[in-house]
Amino acid sequence: MGNLLRHWPxxxxxxxxxxxxxxxxxxxxxxxxxxxxxxxKWAGVKVFQAEDEIAGICSAIGASFAGNIxxxxxxxxxxxxxxxxxxxxxxxxxxxxxVNVQRGGPSTGLPTKTxxxxxxxxxxxxxxxxxxxxxxxxxPGNCFDMAFEAVRIAVEHMTPVILLxxxxxxxxxxxxxxxxxxxxxxxxxNTLSEPNPNWRPYNRDNDTLARKWVVPGTADLQHRxxxxxxxxxxxxxxxxxxxxxxxxxxxxxxxxxxxxxxxLQKVKGKEATxxxxxxxxxxxxxxxxxVNDLQKEGKNIAxxxxxxxxxxxxxTAEIFAQYDKILxxxxxxxxxxxxxxxxxxxxxxxxxxxxxxxxxxxxxxKEKFNQILES
Amino acid sequence: xxxxxxxxxxxSDQEVKWCPGCGDYAILNAVQRALAEMNIDNKDIVFISxxxxxxxxxxxxxxxxxHTIHGRAAAIASGxxxxxxxxxxxxxxxxxxxxxxGGNHFIHAIRRNLNMNLLVFNNQIYGLxxxxxxxxxxxxxITKSSPHGTLEMPFNTGELAMGARSxxxxxxxxxxxxxMTQTMLEAEKHQGLSLVExxxxxVIFNDKAxxxxxxxxxxxxxxxxxxxxxxxxxxxxxxxxxRLNGLELEVVKLGENSITIDDILVHxxxxxxxxxxYMLTQMNRxxxxxxxxxxxxxTAPIFDQEMGKQIDQLSTTSQWSSLDDLFFSGxxxxxx
Numbered sequence: 201m202g203n204l205l206r207h208w209p210x211x212x213x214x215x216x217x218x219x220x221x222x223x224x225x226x227x228x229x230x231x232x233x234x235x236x237x238x239x240x241k242w243a244g245v246k247v248f249q250a251e252d253e254i255a256g257i258c259s260a261i262g263a264s265f266a267g268n269i270x271x272x273x274x275x276x277x278x279x280x281x282x283x284x285x286x287x288x289x290x291x292x293x294x295x296x297x298x299v300n301v302q303r304g305g306p307s308t309g310l311p312t313k314t315x316x317x318x319x320x321x322x323x324x325x326x327x328x329x330x331x332x333x334x335x336x337x338x339x340p341g342n343c344f345d346m347a348f349e350a351v352r353i354a355v356e357h358m359t360p361v362i363l364l365x366x367x368x369x370x371x372x373x374x375x376x377x378x379x380x381x382x383x384x385x386x387x388x389x390n391t392l393s394e395p396n397p398n399w400r401p402y403n404r405d406n407d408t409l410a411r412k413w414v415v416p417g418t419a420d421l422q423h424r425x426x427x428x429x430x431x432x433x434x435x436x437x438x439x440x441x442x443x444x445x446x447x448x449x450x451x452x453x454x455x456x457x458x459x460x461x462x463x464l465q466k467v468k469g470k471e472a473t474x475x476x477x478x479x480x481x482x483x484x485x486x487x488x489x490x491v492n493d494l495q496k497e498g499k500n501i502a503x504x505x506x507x508x509x510x511x512x513x514x515x516t517a518e519i520f521a522q523y524d525k526i527l528x529x530x531x532x533x534x535x536x537x538x539x540x541x542x543x544x545x546x547x548x549x550x551x552x553x554x555x556x557x558x559x560x561x562x563x564x565x566k567e568k569f570n571q572i573l574e575s
Numbered sequence: 576x577x578x579x580x581x582x583x584x585x586x587s588d589q590e591v592k593w594c595p596g597c598g599d600y601a602i603l604n605a606v607q608r609a610l611a612e613m614n615i616d617n618k619d620i621v622f623i624s625x626x627x628x629x630x631x632x633x634x635x636x637x638x639x640x641x642h643t644i645h646g647r648a649a650a651i652a653s654g655x656x657x658x659x660x661x662x663x664x665x666x667x668x669x670x671x672x673x674x675x676x677g678g679n680h681f682i683h684a685i686r687r688n689l690n691m692n693l694l695v696f697n698n699q700i701y702g703l704x705x706x707x708x709x710x711x712x713x714x715x716x717i718t719k720s721s722p723h724g725t726l727e728m729p730f731n732t733g734e735l736a737m738g739a740r741s742x743x744x745x746x747x748x749x750x751x752x753x754x755m756t757q758t759m760l761e762a763e764k765h766q767g768l769s770l771v772e773x774x775x776x777x778v779i780f781n782d783k784a785x786x787x788x789x790x791x792x793x794x795x796x797x798x799x800x801x802x803x804x805x806x807x808x809x810x811x812x813x814x815x816x817x818r819l820n821g822l823e824l825e826v827v828k829l830g831e832n833s834i835t836i837d838d839i840l841v842h843x844x845x846x847x848x849x850x851x852x853y854m855l856t857q858m859n860r861x862x863x864x865x866x867x868x869x870x871x872x873x874t875a876p877i878f879d880q881e882m883g884k885q886i887d888q889l890s891t892t893s894q895w896s897s898l899d900d901l902f903f904s905g906x907x908x909x910x911x
Contacts, residue, residue: 221658240901241886242893246657251683255650258643258680262623262654265641266662270654288644378902416639416655416662419618424587424633426624426642436589437634 218355218389221246221268223259225278228311229367230301233273253278257285257298264294265425267415269351273299276318277308283326286360290330290451292425293402293411295354295361297347302366304557313557314368316481317532322362323510323539329448331455333357334510336364338484341376343369346507349462352387357458358410364509366531368559369482389413395420401435408461409454411435458511465513469495469502475572476523478549480506480536483560487529490565499573506536512543520547525572527552529560580614582607587637593628598749598775602696603635605755606665612760620663623652625672628703628777629696632667646677649684649693656689660879663763664691671701674710674730685739687878688767692759695732695772696749700781732772733856733870737849743769744852745869748789749776754800754868761869767877788865797860801868806839809864816840817863824854826863844872 222245224234238247246268250256257272264270274282279300289296302318304310322334333353337346346363354361391413392399401423402411414421423435431438432446467476468491479487484505491503504519506512520526528537529552537549552568554560585607593599610620620638624630626645633640639662643651652666666684673681673695684693700718701707707720711732715724736744743765745758755773762769774785783790788797799809799817807817814829816839827834846852855866895901 219658221654223654242889242895243898243901244886244890246882246886248653248657250650250653251679254647255653255680255683258647258650259654259657261643262641262651262656263658264654265651266621266655266658268654268658270658284644285647292641378907380902381898415659416621417618417659419616422617422637422639424636424640424642426633426640427644428642 218267218269219244219246221248221260221263221270222273223248223250223256223263223270224273225250225253225256227253227275227278229303229370230273230275230278230299232370233299233301253281254285257282257289257296260296261285261289261292261294264289264296265292265415266417267413269297269355270295271297271299273301275301275303275311276305276321279318279321280325286332286362287326287328287330288427289360290326290332291427291430293358293451293454294425295351295358295413297350297354298360298362299347299350300362300364301370302364310557312367314366314482314559315532315555315557316364316366316483316530317535317555318364319480319509319530319532319535319539322364329452331452332510333359333361333455333458334364335361336481336507336509337369338481338505338507340369340372340374342484342507344376344379348384349507352385353458353461355387355389355413356410356461357408357454358390358413359455359458364481366482372482374485391415392421393418400433401425402430402433404450408457409450456511459514462508462511462513464515465504465506465508465519467502467504467519468492472500472502473522474500474524475502475569476520476526477501477503477569478506478526478528478536478540479503480509480530483529483531486560486562487565490560490562490569493562493566494569494573499569501569501573509536509539517544517546520544525550527569527572529553529565529568531555531559577614580611580617582611585610585617585620585637587635589634591635592631594779596776596778597628598698598773598777599629599632599696601749601752602694602755602773602775603632605752606694606759607636608752608756609759609763612756613763615663615763619661620665621652621655622665622667623648623655624667625669625677626703627669627672627696627701629667629669629694629775630672646672646675647680648672649677649680652691653684653687653689656691656879657882660690660883664689666691666693668693668695669702670695670697670699670709670711670730670732674732674735678710682735682739685736685741685768685770688740688742688875689878690766690768690880692762692769692771695770696775697732697772698775698777698781699729699784700777702777702780706780731856732770733866734853736770737853737856737871740849740875741770741871742767742873742875743869744772744856744871745770746772746774746856746865746867748774748785748798748867750789750791750794751867758869761872765872767875787860797864798867799855799858799864801842801844801855801866801870803842803844803869803872806836806841808839815864819851824858824863844869847873 260270304315622633625648852871
């Protein structure tokens with residue numbers, strides 16, 4: 201069901217009045233998204249089953265260049281193949297959404313088992329300084345919201361967005377509170393439809409630093425983009441040393457500023473002081489349940505769960521500062537913990553990891569939390 | 576009033592940075608002439624390239640352009656075409672870009688038959704990386720990465736195209752701007768994937784690789800310039816011709832052994848059977864002339880049009896008419 205709900209980016213393609221394009225290649229456990237979306241040609245959805253993972257994302261990049269809401273869906277090994285093309289989208293500052301339904305790795309790994317081990321790959325796994333926005337869905341029902349967010353951020357900030365899901369929620373089910381499309385926020389498209397002699401392809405919005413999405417077919421705004429380094433503003437090819445440094449910093453700053461445009465991080469159990477349980481992605485329900493049980497027993501424990509990975513919500517450090525201990529729980533060998541160590545090095549992070557291709561169990565989490573609380 | 580565009584109206588303000596003497600200049604010229612002849616609006620044209628010397632092409636065109644990554648131009652172009660089927664989409668690549676690193680996208684783009692033009696500048700060498708053998712280098716070729724000679728057989732672009740069920744394949748030398756212009760025109764007019772292989776000279780790393788075929792003094796005997804509906808004649812004074820002898824092509828001379836023009840094969844580019852087209856792609860010196868011009872030009876279902884048709888049809892017959900409709904079409908219940 202998680203996989204089926206994720207197809208709703210096409211809901212947002214309606215909100216943004218642009219057609220949805222999916223370029224994809226079959227891979228477990230992500231294939232359902234393609235199979236679901238292709239049923240919705242009636243709504244103008246274009247699904248392109250490509251010859252390989254690379255062509256999946258490349259066709260999406262082409263569709264984005266031509267003005268579609270462009271998505272590619274995959275799992276870890278496919279993600280590895282798409283890496284170079286993600287860099288191209290970073291360089292050309294085109295909006296695309298890359299959905300990675302994670303499975304056990306490395307290599308072919310455990311194709312049908314769940315894991316959260318592609319986080320580092322999503323955040324840093326490209327050549328060059330290549331920042332992208334990384335989001336993570338926290339449950340089957342939340343897939344809709346995060347897919348919508350992925351599209352909104354990609355389009356409004358002109359950046360690739362990686363949306364992490366995982367086998368556990370892709371194959372999971374839960375009731376979903378149906379929204380009316382009227383409740384969905386409007387997605388602003390930053391484009392030019394009239395000729396403007398002063399416009400240059402890398403002119404930026406002052407707030408977001410996004411460039412304009414000017415698509416082929418628009419009169420008198422013909423321009424060329426590509427993977428070579430761009431001159432700030434004109435977008436012409438540039439090997440100027442100062443310009444390269446500036447562009448690297450601009451691309452980073454553009455992603456950093458997305459933090460101003462995402463919700464603040466919430467905490468369950470603000471009055472607690474001793475232990476903060478940190479989770480991300482698809483283990484939300486189990487972590488919530490375990491913490492909830494202990495809170496009912498009156499334990500000094502709080503919980504915060506991340507949907508926005510890169511950038512982190514603005515109040516993350518403020519939250520972390522309130523607890524004696526921070527315990528990062530994830531289905532890998534400590535990737536989010538290590539990411540937090542790099543981004544917010546002023547805190548000490550303890551880890552609870554499970555790498556068995558299985559989700560957490562409430563009982564094992566409670567045992568671990570109690571151990572720490574009693575130490 | 577309709578604007579009449581000239582070739583220079585398709586040139587961008589960027590300085591062209593190919594080596595002096597590079598064959599790419601002539602190709603650029605021919606493409607701009609062909610576009611002017613068809614008077615296509617600049618705003619509706621997109622040039623998409625991969626990596627290589629050929630792939631600088633989009634920078635020199637006053638159109639929309641995308642210089643992408645190595646081998647992937649055909650895949651990116653497919654997305655562009657599907658997103659907006661009103662655009663005139665041109666893929667510019669080389670023998671390394673299309674036939675090595677991008678081989679998969681190349682064959683599948685041909686097989687799907689999207690309405691795009693795919694140009695392969697074949698200079699039988701890697702030029703941008705300064706002289707390694709390519710998938711079209713002849714066996715035994717000595718290059719920087721094959722100092723003892725290559726060990727592998729080259730691809731024949733046309734043969735590969737026929738194997739991938741090409742609906743349009745043409746081959747042109749960069750020395751014949753008139754033929755190139757005419758062929759680019761035919762390529763754009765063809766509905767479906769139009770593949771044009773240009774025998775292009777890399778003046779620095781593989782100079783004169785095609786000279787035995789393209790040089791002025793060799794041209795008449797080494798090239799068979801095909802025209803649909805015309806007999807396959809070549810040579811000085813068009814005295815040489817091709818005929819079918821059993822299952823093989825044979826070079827014959829008019830007047831010898833009582834051969835007349837009636838014995839000569841007539842080119843049928845529109846023949847749906849690729850057999851003879853395949854044989855034409857195979858011809859090579861010294862026993863045969865090399866076939867140039869439009870070898871194959873047939874109609875077949877076009878992927879982007881077919882997708883459009885499905886979408887149009889389903890939009891009227893679907894059980895859902897809006898997203899909200901769809902949301903409430905599954906197992907729903909109300910919480911009060």
